[in-house]
Amino acid sequence: MNQEDYLQNLLAFLSASPTAFHATAGARRLLDSQGFRRLLESEDWGDPGPGAYYVTRNDSALIAFVLNQGAGGCRSLRMAGAHTDSPGFRLKPNTLHSSEGHVRLGVEVYGGPLLSTWFDRDCSLAGRVIWLDRAGQLQASLVDFKRPLAVIPSLAAHLDPTANKEHTINRQTDLVPLLTLGEAPDFAALLLDRLREDQTDPTEILGFDLFLYDAQPPARVGLNGELLCAARLDNLLSCHALVQALSRSADCQDALIVLNDHEEVGSASAAGARGSFLRDVLQRLFTPARLAGLMARSLLVSADNAHALHPNFVGKHEPEHQPRMQGGPVVKVNAGQCYATSAATAAQFAFLCRKAGVPCQSFVMRNDMACGSTIGPVTASELGVATVDVGVPQLAMHSVRETAAWLDGYALLQVMRAFFAADERLLCAPQVDL
Ligand SMILES: [Zn+2]
Structure with missing residues (x-):
């Protein structure tokens, strides 16, 4: 090679x-x-x-x-x-919560990510889903939504006087990804639809290990393309x-x-x-x-x-x-x-x-x-x-x-x-x- x-x-x-x-x-x-x-x-x-x-x-x-x-x-x-x-963020089992017209994803911090780097990224979701088929058997599939679905928005510089000083990040309240505006969708239905796109025939979602990830593809960077950013x-x-x-x-x-x-x-x-x-x-x-x-x-x-x-x-x-x-x-x-x-x-x-x-x-x-x-x-x-x-x-x-x-x-x-x-x-x- x-x-x-x-x-x-x-x-x-x-x-x-x-x-x-x-x-x-x-x-x-x-x-x-x-x-x-x-x-x-x-x-x-x-x-x-x-x-x-x-x-x-x-x-x-x-x-x-x-x-x-x-x-x-x-x-x-x-x-x-x-x-x-x-390191990154894993979805909690009861993952959706709605407030003030915003639907957000409940996530747990996985490992030791550099938290500040996750703000304002185009994030997608991927992982493993466990589902029930028509014969009543449990099945497992990998899913990858691929397209950007969520973002963890920063607080504007004007609203945060500490932004460029000693800025701390609260792991529970500051890092909740925004999924959509308005009414909360049925998350299980979203997963079912996504699985059906892969020619599977699920009747019900019974569990998932889903993670947030940055949807930006890897890139060659540097004057001579010698660096890999990913x-x-x-x-x-x-x-x-x-x-x-x-x-x-x-x-x-x-x-x-x-x-x-x-x-x-x-x-x-x-x-x-x-x-x-x-x-x-x-x-x-x-x-x-x-x-x-x-x-x-x-x-x-x-x-x-x-x-x-x-x-x-x-x-x-x-x-x-x-x-x-x-x-x-x-x-x-x-x-x-x-x-x-x-x-x-x-x-x-x-x-x-x-x-x-x-x-x-x-x-x-x-x-x-x-x-x-x-x-x-x-x-x-x-x-x-x-x-x-x-x-x-x-x-x-x-x-x-x-x-x-x-x-x-x-x-x-x-x-x-x-x-x-x-x-x-x-x-x-x-x-x-x-
Ligand atoms: Zn390592």
Whole structure:
């Protein structure tokens, strides 16, 4: 895949993935097209044999793996992880409320969005809807309204003397999206109509996981088009690179990717990295004794975007660790183990970058600022697998519209391809010999 193909493919994936459910569906479509076989958690797998497989949980998390000689012949796994969710706003169950001729949507804040960036955006709705069919069976569908339906209007500068000073945002009262004027529509009827457009035949809506999203499509920005401005670059950029690398590599060795949901709210869920998903899948394939040995011969690359140096806020970075956009993937290090990287795993990743012919950089948070975390340390703790935390450098993380240099995403794809093709000797962490 050349650079331009990569960019077009990434733009399509971002546009088609307004929610974690859609990102998972997009990954499934690509895996299906590349011959991966779907396994269902509800069924007995037996020995699935040599091949390429994927499993989903909650329609929002996915594990895909390639076992060239089947589970019995697998000696080590090239593992990589990312997360499908992004911060934003989720609709409350009783979502519509009318007052003074305005119909607004009740929303909950999901994760830690940069709240100020959500004002005055053209927002649409997307997610998963559970409905009853004519036979009385429950069905699930993804919906995406695509067109702008709602807006969170700012308060005029003239009415807010604090607007450009120490402005605070009340999460309950200031961020209620405006849906329409006049009489409140029947929200369930709106959803039914939308579902029927997709040739389904629902009789009743019984539940939904719907999110607000910015309807502005991703764009190439910058004098030379080197920047990518889009929603959810954290962490769909990584999800995309992992799925592309696994599914399109002809020389792929035994490898596995895990795309977890709920990273932005702490990962403690059935579909999150603190849940049992990855362990459950591995335990179906390997006995406990084999699994322990396998993990000791495996490496996990946890990919989640990193903070690039912001030219307007240089002082927010540790002076000797200032990852630049277009400088290649970033290895994240933290003494407090907010990142799982060790000297050994950092060296392994640097070696892979060298093999792939891409530069790499390192990031350490300033001592006077709190360090974020990601799925790497969680999965490393759960499974005991050696882990390196890495990510594409970006600006404006958790803004409704984030900025990155798309060539860094292409570089991550190259490294992941080198990783999935890597020899087992590279995977075994070097150990001190006495
Ligand atoms: Zn992230």
